[in-house]
Amino acid sequence: MIVADKKREQIIDGAIKRFIHFGIGKTTMNDIAEDLSVSKPSLYYYFPDKKHLIIGVIERVFHDFFELIKKKYNPDLPLEEILFNTIDVRNTFFQKYYMLRITEGIPDLLNDDVIKGKLQTLKGSEKEFFAEIFSRAKEKREIEHDDTFHVAELYLESLMGLCTMCIMETGKDLFPDKKAFNKMTLKQKNLTTIFVRGLRCAD
Known part of the structure; x- marks a missing residue:
């Protein structure tokens, strides 16, 4: 075995x-x-078949991503610092596996229901993990928002939007240079600061 x-x-x-x-x-x-x-x-x-091999690759990348992001997660840190750490991990994987197009949802393969379902399941797991991060922040009275799963969804989609902008500005078939990655990371962290401050307000 x-x-x-x-x-x-x-x-x-x-x-x-x-x-x-x-x-x-x-x-x-x-x-x-x-x-x-x-x-x-x-x-x-x-x-x-090739489809099952692609699924194996997707599972491996997401597994390694979750292992590292959980390892870096320290619930005792302030929420903003926790989220900054997750951004650093996300962007490390964005750079390493950029050419796989996983961060874009692998658009050429999204017509396949099995692969689409696998991506949705893994992204769902990521949302659950971030919902837990926001829930713990709520318990520590760092934020006052009740629907932490919705907060996690909005936050992750916002980060993904900035990734997409980086890809569009660079050119789909080109590899973003260090300057482009740094610009994206800075925007994501600036967004995070604004996002966290907004969550400190009552619903």
């Missing part, structure tokens, strides 16, 4: 490298098998 899981993870690693370099659309299962020097039957044993 451990050996099988290791092989599966190696395939996902190889797929991520290939997807980042050539793009998901231009990568075939044959390409990945050749890169890893594995037989196609072996590859298809773990992933019956």
Whole structure:
């Protein structure tokens, strides 16, 4: 079982490298098998088709993201500082996996119901985690808003909007440079400051 899981993870690693370099659309299962020097039957044993391999990649990226964001989460810190830390983690992953287009929702693949459902589930988990952050802030009387899940949804969608603006300003097929990333991060943190101050007011 451990050996099988290791092989599966190696395939996902190889797929991520290939997807980042050539793009998901231009990568075939044959390409990945050749890169890893594995037989196609072996590859298809773990992933019956490309769609399932893409799902495996999405799950890996989000799993690593959640692990790091939870590790960085210290409920004793002020809310604004907590959110600043999550922005730093989010943007680290935005840079590392930018070419996968996961942060855009992988638009070319959103017509697939299975992949769309997986993304929605994972994004739902992220909203729940941020709702917990806002709920704890409410318990500490840092904010006064009651519907913390709605707050989390608005906050995350606002951050995503700034990511989209960064992509549009840079050009969809170009990789944003350090200046563009820093500009986006600064805007997200400025937004966070305004957002948190607004939450200190009663509904």
